[in-house]
Amino acid sequence: MTAIVQNLVTSGVFELDGGTWDVDNNVWIIGDDAEVIVLDAAHDADAIADVVGDRTVRAIVCTHAHNDHINAAPELAKRTGAPILLHPADRVVWDLTHPDRAPDGDLADGQRITVAGTGLTVLHTPGHAPGAVCLHSPDLGVLFTGDTLFCGGPGATGRSYSDYPTIVKSIRERLFSLPDDTIVRTGHGEGTTVGAEKAASSGWPAA
Template identity: 55%
Template structure:
């Protein structure tokens, strides 16, 4: 199992990009987020089978390519039910299914695990990639393997939590989600974010007090 990053610019906005993540191998992948350009994502997938596209939350820049990506890959697009309203602010059609806390999908000899992390949006989720022989269960990681990485969407970035400026967002909620669902992973776990550069669980855990002091 490996993880590939595709940086996709918004139409006409080379200064605004999203990270799309492909988790898998030469035969099959899971796509994490459907940003901006479905053809670019499908081209990066190539002839591999797409198990599913997991959309970390319903904001326009993470869902906009979903219809085209679905048409190209014939794979279901999954979104947490709490973000359906946000999805429909951008798209007329509907997701093909729901992300639920604890959902696991097999891919490339390992699996991806969905964790619900509300705060940025009500339905925000992260995706933990477990290689062959390891899996996650709440605060404990069973088996010999450790997580390959976690894809955090807009829940956690290099430098702290995602934005919580909307009425449906919650700073207290996002901090609780990060503490309870992310910081329980091993400190060396790579964090692959929805925008910008990578970080690690340990690097971000060291700054929680600073987030609380600044209030964002």
């Protein structure tokens, strides 16, 4: 059985550099009737646990460590026993939110995560954050981009630990090499495709 993808939208506050912004986050739950992974445990552990139900959570995977993507991760890990996985380059960002609770394991470029017989490959895509990653599943024809790529262009790079030329390089070299019909599931807002964003990228500011 091929894994299915479920989407839960949770709401809360993004905090960085002394500012706060109200945000809605996409939480992605990938798996089958027996097991799942949770991608970006944002804001509401209760709501995420309700969707998971009695299924086994194999991992809580973080696309990056901004607080709005990880603030519910420790509580969800406590409830489910699942390890929290984060790219080590984002530990400096993680510690801003959870200084007393480390992630349980590292994500690495090229790492393969398997759930419900479906593989997802980790792509290190720094720029929005130093340890930002995307997950690509050829089986599903889906790319989970966190805040690296949105419908309409790259993720924000105007705050600490981010860099615009770096995110553009990550997108062009790592994501635009994927098939054009790859569905993009983002960290906030609506989805898109690799081809649509590639076609629109000629209008991006110079890196």
